[in-house]
Amino acid sequence: MSPSMSITRALREAGFAGLVAAGLAFPILTLGTEMDQSNRLVLEQRWSWMAIAAGLVFVGRFLVLAFARKPARAAPHTGARVLSPALAAALPRAGVIALFLFPMVMLFWLGPQGSLKWINNYGVQILIYVMLGWGLNIVVGLAGLLDLGYVAFYAVGAYTYALLSTHFGLSFWICLPLAGLMAASWGAMLGFPVLRLRGDYLAIVTLAFGEIVSAVLTNWSDFSNGKAGIMSIPRITFFGLPFNANENGFAATFGLEFQAIHRTIFLFYLILALALITHVVTLRLRALPVGRAWEALREDEIACRSLGINTVNTKLTAFALGAMFAGFAGSFFAVRQGFVNPDSFTFMESATILAIVVLGGMGSQLGVALAAVVMVGGTEVLRELTFLKQIFGSSFDPSLYRMLLFGLAMVVMMIWRPRGLISSRAPSVFLAQKKSVSGTHVQEGHG
Amino acid sequence: MSAPLLSIQKLEAAYGQIVALKGVDLDIMPGEIVTVIGGNGAGKSTTMMSVFGRPRASAGKIIFDGQDITHKPAHEIARMGLAQSPEGRRIFPRMSVLENLQMGASVDGMAHFQADLERMFDIFPRLKERIDQRGGTLSGGEQQMLAIARALMSRPRLLMLDEPSLGLAPLVVKQIFDVIADLNRNDGLSVFLVEQNAFHALKLAHRGYVMVNGQITLSGTGRDLLANPQVRAAYLEGAH
Ligand SMILES: Nc1ncnc2c1ncn2[C@@H]1O[C@H](COP(=O)(O)OP(=O)(O)O)[C@@H](O)[C@H]1O
Ligand SMILES: [Mg+2]
Numbered sequence: 001m002s003p004s005m006s007i008t009r010a011l012r013e014a015g016f017a018g019l020v021a022a023g024l025a026f027p028i029l030t031l032g033t034e035m036d037q038s039n040r041l042v043l044e045q046r047w048s049w050m051a052i053a054a055g056l057v058f059v060g061r062f063l064v065l066a067f068a069r070k071p072a073r074a075a076p077h078t079g080a081r082v083l084s085p086a087l088a089a090a091l092p093r094a095g096v097i098a099l100f101l102f103p104m105v106m107l108f109w110l111g112p113q114g115s116l117k118w119i120n121n122y123g124v125q126i127l128i129y130v131m132l133g134w135g136l137n138i139v140v141g142l143a144g145l146l147d148l149g150y151v152a153f154y155a156v157g158a159y160t161y162a163l164l165s166t167h168f169g170l171s172f173w174i175c176l177p178l179a180g181l182m183a184a185s186w187g188a189m190l191g192f193p194v195l196r197l198r199g200d201y202l203a204i205v206t207l208a209f210g211e212i213v214s215a216v217l218t219n220w221s222d223f224s225n226g227k228a229g230i231m232s233i234p235r236i237t238f239f240g241l242p243f244n245a246n247e248n249g250f251a252a253t254f255g256l257e258f259q260a261i262h263r264t265i266f267l268f269y270l271i272l273a274l275a276l277i278t279h280v281v282t283l284r285l286r287a288l289p290v291g292r293a294w295e296a297l298r299e300d301e302i303a304c305r306s307l308g309i310n311t312v313n314t315k316l317t318a319f320a321l322g323a324m325f326a327g328f329a330g331s332f333f334a335v336r337q338g339f340v341n342p343d344s345f346t347f348m349e350s351a352t353i354l355a356i357v358v359l360g361g362m363g364s365q366l367g368v369a370l371a372a373v374v375m376v377g378g379t380e381v382l383r384e385l386t387f388l389k390q391i392f393g394s395s396f397d398p399s400l401y402r403m404l405l406f407g408l409a410m411v412v413m414m415i416w417r418p419r420g421l422i423s424s425r426a427p428s429v430f431l432a433q434k435k436s437v438s439g440t441h442v443q444e445g446h447g
Numbered sequence: 448m449s450a451p452l453l454s455i456q457k458l459e460a461a462y463g464q465i466v467a468l469k470g471v472d473l474d475i476m477p478g479e480i481v482t483v484i485g486g487n488g489a490g491k492s493t494t495m496m497s498v499f500g501r502p503r504a505s506a507g508k509i510i511f512d513g514q515d516i517t518h519k520p521a522h523e524i525a526r527m528g529l530a531q532s533p534e535g536r537r538i539f540p541r542m543s544v545l546e547n548l549q550m551g552a553s554v555d556g557m558a559h560f561q562a563d564l565e566r567m568f569d570i571f572p573r574l575k576e577r578i579d580q581r582g583g584t585l586s587g588g589e590q591q592m593l594a595i596a597r598a599l600m601s602r603p604r605l606l607m608l609d610e611p612s613l614g615l616a617p618l619v620v621k622q623i624f625d626v627i628a629d630l631n632r633n634d635g636l637s638v639f640l641v642e643q644n645a646f647h648a649l650k651l652a653h654r655g656y657v658m659v660n661g662q663i664t665l666s667g668t669g670r671d672l673l674a675n676p677q678v679r680a681a682y683l684e685g686a687h
Contacts, residue, residue: 152510289553296539296550303537306499308554308601427543430507 010065018058025053080178092366099127099272100269103265110262119261121380123268124336128329129376131275133356135325138282140407141316141363142291144298146203148350149190149210153183155217155345158332162230162340163223172236172335176328183327184320191319195312198301210350219343229341236267236335267336274332276324279365285321287428294318295363355406359413359422370421378405450513451496452477452605452637453529458507459478460497463586467493469661470507475605478630480638482648482669484682485658491641492534494658495607499524499531511605530603534610536594540583544574547582547593551600559602568597570626588619595626606630607639612647620644624651645682649673657682 029049102123106115106363132154139147157179164170164178193207217224235243241250243263251258283292293314296304304311314413334340343403360367382405385396385398417423451474457548467490475481483491497504498511499521509517516524525531530551541548548567552560565597568575571592577585581653582593591611608627612620630636642648649655649669657665657678665672672678 010480165623289557292542292549293553295546299539299541300537302533303539304550305501305521306525306531306533306537307551307597308522308530309550310520310522312520425541427546427579429543429545429549431545 007066010062010090013065014058017061018054021057022050022054025050029053039167041358043256058059077395096276103268107261107265112259116261116264119268120264122377124264124271125380126373127271127275128333128378129353129356130369131278131329132269132326132353133360133372134275134278134282134365135322135329136353136357137363137365137368138294139318139322140357142298143294143315145315145318146199148207148354150215150322150326151345151347151349152210153187153326154330154333154349155213156183156186157327158334158340159217159224160327161331161334162233166232172234172331173239176331179331180324180327183330184324187320187323188316191316195315198336207347210347214342214345215344227341229339231339233334233340235339236263236270238266271332274328282365290314290317292428308382355410359409359420361422364420364422367420367422371401375406375409449477451475452512453639454510456508456510458494458497458509459505460493460502461505462502467661468497470651471663473656473663474593475637475639478635479654480627480640480652482640482642482652482655483658484642484645484648484655487633489658490661491658492609495531495639496533498529498607515635525601528604529607530598530601531607532594532598532609532611535613536590538582538585538590538593540581542582544578544580544582544593547597548600551597554601563600563602567599571596588615591623595623605637605639607632608629609641610643612642612644620647627651628666645678
């Protein structure tokens, strides 16, 4: 492809970008505060940092302008390039099989100690976010209702299990459906007041809802034990058999040598099952009137009303169902951690889940799963980069740069694939043979 | 004389402070095509939309098939046999033509979906060719056909169309209006047609109403209104 711009013009525009970067960097990077010996804050000036930031932006922008193809022109044609339809069709099945084999393979390969990290930090952690992403996808991706307080339902599920099990001794298997029901009713409860809101206004109210739930959990100590949280939540059992070294434990019953990894592997399969249930239910619903109504609602609410679609029920079911899956995931979170407190349910969590849905390509199940792998897996990978400590000093913590990576991922996606990883939307029904209806050409608004 | 299928009586409606309808009276008999013509902002679309409850009637009554529907929710009104194709067509752009048609049939639970689908293919053969295509990629005329077909999928007794000719080439407009005439003649479908294209609308309709500033100022048969000098001066000069 030919360069999209003359060198001088690229230089000029890159210079401008560099200036903007310098302006932004001044308050953020140049001015810093340090504690001196007597614990006073002193202002420190780091002009070199600003120069480096501006220089990087200048060079990067120049290279993009001078040598990269114009993204605006390239974007519409990249539809099939990332995932060909055949690959996109084969990937989910292969993925599910691989996931089923994953803990076993890891166990045999790395042994009980070595595999723990992979099964727990990568496997379970990612699958929780896949499930949350799929749950939120019902609300945001399918029904088009921008929900910034999704983490509230995750919290409701977690606290439902934490409270019921510690106060009433109810087992996880009873609390799991209860947590889903509880979260679903909170979802419907949030749905009612926001029925008439859309877009920005809906986003603000749901954001506030998430903050209210977290504020209540923090401050209503009699109920939730406040910031300290709820400790010693009963651990998961193998349908009643505890994972311990006792003779009525899981290992003894099945004639195995006791190992802590058994519990982790069971948790892995549990969250895998929960995530797959979320997925299958969503797929089935998409082909039913209620699921189609969600998508229609996302496309055009006025058209829905004029076709006699009950928009109230449609919104409430979307909120309730999305919340229900967050509730399931929440109770799983509580049983996995054995401890919950409000810190796990901050706006940052809602933002991460929403970012997964948006980056995945609103409405695409596969895209959401891939985005969860990239975002959550990426965070875990950052933790691994301990060798960077040798370069930047021992106080350097690479996992603190997670948000920077999120931001970078967002920016890159907006340039490269503004509609998300997988933006083609497969219709739920076909008259003749299967064809993918690509979303890459769709304009916003009403054609 | 039989009772009207739809009767709008002294209807008033407002958007916040803006009063859009100031007492509208309008009747549609079974089997009739009735058109409402008028300039931009006269309140034609508001009249049609308020039948489905948004904006709500602040005064007056809307009677359909002998029942007061003024305060009924939209989905119940649709189930009684009223279908609406709102202004601007409002196709679901990312959904396929087939899915768009399904949405129209969801009022009666897709009971006669297959039969109705075949019927739509007879009326609009173009839709059959485009069945798996996304709604948003259809041409304007095809979108209008889809909008009408989608509304027809619920087997309505009264079809309400808001400016079906909007932005379409004259040949396509004629095609669409021919379909409306056929549906009315062959199936006895009653039609409530809102149009700015006064000439074509009045030629098609049995009766018409002229709306100015939220009020009906004139009414009569299509032929009478076409011949009316006031109507000619205001809405037909230079139109053909
Ligand atoms: N959603 C709305 N909000 C506020 N005012 C509106 C809205 N829709 C229409 N109006 C106003 O109501 C009046 C009638 O509009 P409308 O029924 O759309 O006219 P027509 O369809 O005859 O062109 C106009 O003054 C218009 O500005
Ligand atoms: Mg109008």
